[in-house]
Amino acid sequence: LFIGTEGAEARRWKRRGGGGTTTPPPAVTPKALPIPALIKPIDRNGVKHFDLNVNKAQHEFFDGILTNTFSISSTYLGPTLLLTNGDNVSLNYTNNLSEEVTMHGHGMHVPANMDGTPHQTIAIGETWSAQYTVNQNACTNWYHPHTHHKTPHHVYQGLAGMIIIEDDESRALDLPNRYGIDDIPVVLQDRFFTADKTALDYSPTQMQISRGYIGDVFITNGAIEPTFEAEAKEIRFRLLNGSNSSVYDLGFSNGKSFKQIGGDNSLLEAPVSMTRLVLSPGERAEIVVDLSNDSGASFTLHEYKNNKTFMTVNVSKNATAVTSLPNTLAELDPIDLSLVTNTRKFNLGMQNMVFTINGKAMDMKRIDEVVPLGDTEIWEVTNMMGMDHNFHIHATHFRVIERNGSAANVLENEKGYKDVVYLKGKESVKLLVKMTDYADATVPYMYHCHFLEHENNAMMGQFTVV
Ligand code: C2O
Numbered sequence: 001l002f003i004g005t006e007g008a009e010a011r012r013w014k015r016r017g018g019g020g021t022t023t024p025p026p027a028v029t030p031k032a033l034p035i036p037a038l039i040k041p042i043d044r045n046g047v048k049h050f051d052l053n054v055n056k057a058q059h060e061f062f063d064g065i066l067t068n069t070f071s072i073s074s075t076y077l078g079p080t081l082l083l084t085n086g087d088n089v090s091l092n093y094t095n096n097l098s099e100e101v102t103m104h105g106h107g108m109h110v111p112a113n114m115d116g117t118p119h120q121t122i123a124i125g126e127t128w129s130a131q132y133t134v135n136q137n138a139c140t141n142w143y144h145p146h147t148h149h150k151t152p153h154h155v156y157q158g159l160a161g162m163i164i165i166e167d168d169e170s171r172a173l174d175l176p177n178r179y180g181i182d183d184i185p186v187v188l189q190d191r192f193f194t195a196d197k198t199a200l201d202y203s204p205t206q207m208q209i210s211r212g213y214i215g216d217v218f219i220t221n222g223a224i225e226p227t228f229e230a231e232a233k234e235i236r237f238r239l240l241n242g243s244n245s246s247v248y249d250l251g252f253s254n255g256k257s258f259k260q261i262g263g264d265n266s267l268l269e270a271p272v273s274m275t276r277l278v279l280s281p282g283e284r285a286e287i288v289v290d291l292s293n294d295s296g297a298s299f300t301l302h303e304y305k306n307n308k309t310f311m312t313v314n315v316s317k318n319a320t321a322v323t324s325l326p327n328t329l330a331e332l333d334p335i336d337l338s339l340v341t342n343t344r345k346f347n348l349g350m351q352n353m354v355f356t357i358n359g360k361a362m363d364m365k366r367i368d369e370v371v372p373l374g375d376t377e378i379w380e381v382t383n384m385m386g387m388d389h390n391f392h393i394h395a396t397h398f399r400v401i402e403r404n405g406s407a408a409n410v411l412e413n414e415k416g417y418k419d420v421v422y423l424k425g426k427e428s429v430k431l432l433v434k435m436t437d438y439a440d441a442t443v444p445y446m447y448h449c450h451f452l453e454h455e456n457n458a459m460m461g462q463f464t465v466v
C-alpha cells in the first residue's frame with residue numbers, strides 16, 4: 001500500500017510548483033484490525049469508575065513513522081466502555097493536554113451538567129467526572145470532545161471512543177456479543193497527514209469547511225486498511241462514522257448482503273437486509289453479516305463515495321460459538337402523535353459565510369429553546385441549502401416520522417431511536433422527540449449539525465429542559 005496526501009502540505013507543495021523531493025510516500029503493511037481495549041471499571045461504593053487519561057501521544061500509522069496524536073489512555077482513539085442500563089458510573093477524564101478540552105457522551109441520556117459540552121471545560125491538569133445512572137436501552141454510543149471552537153481539531157487528533165450499552169433485553173437475544181471476536185467495534189475515519197507523516201494535518205480551506213474536509217487516508221480503529229480475521233459465523237460490526245465531515249456509502253466488495261440490527265440509539269424492531277449503508281458523521285449502525293458459509297473468503301469493507309477501502313475481512317477461523325439472528329429485536333415505544341404538545345422548526349442555512357440554525361449563529365450565552373421536562377414534541381428540521389448537513393440532538397433520542405413530507409420516505413434502517421439524522425441538500429425531516437428526564441434551567445444541551453466543520457462554524461444551538 002502506498003498512501004499519498006492532498007492536505008495543506010500537498011497544497012503548499014503544488015503552489016511552489018511541485019518538484020524537489022521525489023521520495024515516494026511511505027509504505028503501510030496492513031495491520032490486524034486494532035480492537036480498542038475494553039476498560040475495566042473500578043467499583044467504589046456501588047459506582048463503576050472509569051479512569052480515562054486524555055494524553056498527547058504518538059501512533060504508528062505508516063511503517064516505522066510515529067505520528068503525533070491525542071488519545072485517551074492509548075496512542076490513538078480511546079478504550080471502549082461497556083455499560084449496562086441501570087449502572088451507576090463515573091467517567092473520570094483527566095486532561096493531560098496543554099490546552100482545555102471537554103468530553104461529551106454522544107447519545108447518552110444524562111443531566112445537562114454531565115453532558116460534557118463546551119460548558120463543562122476540563123482545565124489543564126484537572127479531572128472532570130461525568131457521574132450518572134445509565135438510563136437507556138441497549139445501543140452503541142461514543143465519547144468525543146466538544147470543546148468550544150476546538151471540537152473538530154480535537155477529534156481529528158484522535159480523541160474519540162465507543163460506549164456500548166447493554167440491557168436485559170439485548171442480553172437475552174441470540175446476537176454476537178463476544179467483544180473483539182464476533183462483536184467488533186469499528187471506528188471509521190479519514191485523515192490528511194503532513195508530508196513527512198509525523199502529524200495529522202488539520203487545515204481546512206474555506207471550501208473544505210463548506211464541502212467537507214475529507215482526508216485521502218482512510219483509517220479503521222486507527223489503522224490504515226487493516227485486516228480482520230473473522231470466524232466463519234455471524235459477525236456483528238458496530239460501525240461508527242467518526243469522521244469530521246465525510247458521508248460514507250459502505251458495502252462489502254463482494255456485494256455480500258448484511259442485516260442492520262441497530263441504529264444510533266437502539267436496536268431496530270427487526271433486522272433490515274441491505275447491501276449498502278450510508279452513514280453521516282456521528283451516526284452509528286450495528287450490522288450482522290453471516291459468514292457461516294464463507295470459509296476462506298476474503299473481501300473488503302468498501303467506501304463507494306470516495307472509492308476507498310476501510311478494511312479487509314478474511315474468513316480464516318472456525319466458529320467457536322454459533323449465534324442465530326432473531327427475527328425481532330427491540331420493542332420500541334409506539335409512535336403516538338396524540339402526545340405531542342409542541343412543534344418547533346429548525347432551518348439549517350447560512351448568512352454572511354457563517355452557518356446558522358434559524359438564522360442564528362451559535363452563541364454560548366444564548367438559550368435558543370426552552371423545553372418542558374418530559375415533553376413529546378415534533379421538531380421539523382429543514383436543510384435550506386444545496387449541500388449536505390445532518391442534525392444531532394443531545395440528551396435524548398428521536399424517531400424520524402417523515403422525510404421530505406412523507407412517512408413513506410423514512411428509510412427502513414432509520415426507524416429505530418436515533419440521535420443524528422442525515423439531510424441531503426434541500427431535504428427536510430420531521431422528528432418525534434421525547435424530551436429527557438433531567439431538568440436544569442441554567443445548563444443547556446446542544447443541537448447541531450454533526451459535520452464538525454459546520455458545528456465549529458456556528459451551526460449549533462442550545463436548549464434547556466425545565
Ligand atoms: Cu457527537 Cu454535540 O455531539
Ligand code: CU
Nearest residue numbers: 105106107394
Ligand atoms: Cu452528542
Ligand code: CU
Nearest residue numbers: 389449451454
Ligand atoms: Cu452541516
